[in-house]
Amino acid sequence: MIGLIARKDFFLNLTSARFILGFLICLFIIPFTLVVSMDRYKGQENVYKVLNDNAEKLLNEARVYSQARPEVVRKPQSLSVFCEGISENLGMSTKVYLGDYPMFLSGQATAKDNPLLNAFFSIDFTSIIAIIMSLLALVFSYDCFTREKENGTIKMILVNKINRSSFFIGKLLGILLTLLPILFFCYLLGILFLVVSPNVALDSNTWLSIGLLFISAVLYVVVFVLLGMFISSMSRQSSTSIIVSLLVWIWFLFLMPNMASYAAQNFVKTDLYENLQFAVSEVNKRHSKQRRDKRLEIQKQLGIDGPNSFISKNDDDGRIEFYGGPKVTFDFHRILTPFEVSYLLDYADKKWALQKSYVDDLMKQEKTQHYLSLLSPSEIFIQLSSSLCHTDANAHSLYMDKLREYRESMIQYFRSNKYFESSLWFTPNKYDLLCDSEEEYKKLSGDWYEAFLKGKEAEKEFSEKYMPKEWLSENNAYLDLSDFPRFAYKPQITGPALNYAISRFAMLLFIALVILMLTMLRFSGYRI
């Protein structure tokens, strides 16, 4: 009997105008959304390739260990085609410094170079599914009891030997039979887009995520169908039921998410980023002073005005690379480096204390938004999807934790190989190749400058004749960094991500069960 009622409802729904219109909406909007998402993903892939190639090139072209500062580029998640999460808000890369902890992914986020285009939001597949499928679920279920009552058919059905629960389940199955093929079609289309894309490799983990995404979408549709049925069981007229259903829909889909976000931003306080920057710059000033004092102390100890060299590059993160010069420059850097590295690491900790407090405040805002959003089933579904697609704040937070661990492993690598004490930290030049005294070097560099002013040929001739070829950076070999630690983290549906997804799934299930119970209870006393 349940099957009979379900089949009847299914065929009735199939021939209804709402099915045709609903299917047409899906037919136009879903492929369009997928095209947009795929285009965005391809843009991110292209940016990733360029950034990653540059980062690899830079690292492999290091001639001294102090220049070995890897840039980590985050590979875009292929599943972001389904759910974009917060991936558009953040950059894709971060340089791993000694003097700073990685705080956020920065740099170019997407192919969106024009910051004015931020004014236009882009909507992803999951959000569209959340909007359209919930609407369709309500549109198909709002009159499941009221229509039968208005037409007088409910009396005729229930005077036969059909119990109310069979009728109820038959109705539920009839609506689900109508909606699930549409949902299946939408996800199938999404998978097709991924499969035919040459850039996407679908491994077992991705397939598992897609499977879970579909199951959670089915549960989401069930929740809204039950909600529509509940509203129908509470109403006497279809006209009342549809109005209540649509107001519930706009509340869950458009009001609750914005209210949660707005409340989180306003009620949980954070400092202005510029104020954090200012506090960090104060720490940097103290660092620079300590560094400068140490340099002066060593200069005094060696009896020099400053380290002279033929070519030199340096920055605030302790990167120093020099070629040619007097031997005393070599001595200067050998004495300075251990102090410099120790200051850098020490001040990085001090800055991180400030930065962590800022990041914690942002995370608090995010958690508040998350908890407030739990009042809306559509937000639970979106949170669940972004967790499965590794595009939520938790995935980002975990990624940044791994990056900070990677920084530690990089420092450990330098320490265990004693590179902070090695001359290869600051120059590939051997000690013997350098001038014995500062005077000798000053004369040589003065003569070279004279030749330089005469033109390229004269300069070349002079260099070849009087200077060791290793004084030019290009005549020194690149370092062998085959044993240098590389960042290799790939998000998996395991551990915290899985627990998070399971908790959100359980919440949806719980909501579905509660509404199911309430509806059945209501319907058992429904006046026909």
Next chain:
Amino acid sequence: MFKTLFIHELQNYLYSLRFQISFIIAILVFAFGTASYIVSIKDTHDNYAKFLQDRQKQLEEKAKNASKLATDMDNYVLSPNSYAIIDDCKESILPNKFTYNAYNVYSFDVRSGSVNPLLKKAQGLNWAFIMSMILSFMTLLLAFDAISGEKEDRTLSLIFSNKVPRGTFIFSKFLSIVTTIFSITIIGIILSLLIVLASGKININARFLFEMSDFLLISLLFIAVMAIIGLLASTLTRQSNISLLTCLTIWIVFAVVLPNSSLFFAKKIFGIPSANEVQKTTNQELQDINRNAPPGSWSANGGNPFYPRHELRANNQTNLMNARKRHYDAYYNQMFHQFESTRRLSIFSPITQFQCLNEGILGGGYLRFQKNWNDLHSYQESFLQWFKDLDAKDKNSPHWYNPYESLSTTKQSVSLDQIPQYSEKPAALVERLTYMKGYLIAMIVTLGAVFAFCFVRFLRYDVR
């Protein structure tokens, strides 16, 4: 006749369940949005004041050397707006930071931390959001069965068996829907203002009241457009559930699909070169300039401002800056064009029209950005002139202007009150009207066209 019909319809709507629920939701959101805004307003302003204080300290430091003051890059960050309760105009996600020195305005950007990157993008619960997303939806909910519902109930044929002109009937329907929704708006805004007044945290001045009244006028127009769209959907069909689905589809297209697909079209139809490409082209020219620079153009002697090669260095740096400026100003113009063209694409959506009109009324959003960008250029020229005048008076300066370095220009210290500082001016009424003109015409044309179409449809509507 019109008055009787209008009062009857208005009573019908006011006693309906849909009005009652809509009213409760809208009032709740008005109250919640205002309360949330009030809670954070003090912190927002305190944070900005602290930022200005720190900036002033940095300025004091720089003022010890006028050349450093002129060459060091400075950032101007837009202040928190005073009209965010009406509409924040998406200013937290639009470029709100400008980088400049006395020689050039270099770039604009969205300042880091402007919004929490860990939060999903969302819109603020301001009056404009409530209007554009909630009340627009509620307007359609009131209007969708205005005609088809009457036909289903068979009351339509009954009405027209009397001497009721069709024009009067549809106009009374239209006006009653607009009045019902506008009354929710007015009550919501009054409640919001009461919360604001009770908190005492926002200064309600004449300018605010003027902007608020403009907002109300535009809101009225917007409600009218949405109401007539709902009525049109109702006259297009015979069954109210079909007209409801039509209304929902229209709303989803206007509120979700059109605004959210603009980004895709922006890139496809109005594509601009990527930042990497522009940087590459610029770098090529910069390398050419450096390659062709006379020998010694990179020499420097920090202790001697009159070191002859500083003049070559200053010329080279100026050439580099001009080349970069040429490339990037052209690129920024392309960005402006891309943004404006993309916006025009979604102009068919009354919700987009409403948002753009609000920017015009409040002088916020893109209008505020453009004004600051242009004003900063004028300021930068006067700042440079001030610096050159100061430099001309210094006999210890060789007057070799270098946009990036303070090697051979005056190193005199200046007092803070002497330094010309940029202060933002709100857009003038003429600028606002010019900005609004196109969108206002679009909205009035939409209203007129849909009304005419709806009227013609209804004249032919089979009321039996």
